[in-house]
Amino acid sequence: MDSWTNLMYQIFKIYLLNRVNVKSFRALAGMEASATSTDPNMSHSNIFSLSENILLKWMSHHYAKQNVLTPKRCVNFDADLADG
Numbered sequence: 500m501d502s503w504t505n506l507m508y509q510i511f512k513i514y515l516l517n518r519v520n521v522k523s524f525r526a527l528a529g530m531e532a533s534a535t536s537t538d539p540n541m542s543h544s545n546i547f548s549l550s551e552n553i554l555l556k557w558m559s560h561h562y563a564k565q566n567v568l569t570p571k572r573c574v575n576f577d578a579d580l581a582d583g
Contacts, residue, residue: 512548519550524557534560551576 525535534556541552555573562579563570573579 516548516550516554519553521549521553524553527557530557530560555579 521537524530524537525532527535537549537553537556541556542549544552547555555576558573558579559571562573571579
């Protein structure tokens with residue numbers, strides 16, 4: 500089961516995640532112009548690709564909008580999506 504999950508994640512990463520780029524991130528509805536700026540560290544990450552970093556930033560933005568009193572920065576898909 501774990502191998503199939505990893506295979507599906509890699510397929511998702513190759514074919515769908517490459518469509519997420521800075522241009523499409525800035526064109527998203529509901530995102531303020533200040534929130535769509537990209538950090539220089541996003542493109543030089545050893546762990547996540549630029550597309551994954553953009554998704555993490557998008558998750559952080561919307562989490563902060565919903566939880567105004569306790570905003571947090573999403574830095575890991577496993578830990579940050581574990582609480583559903």
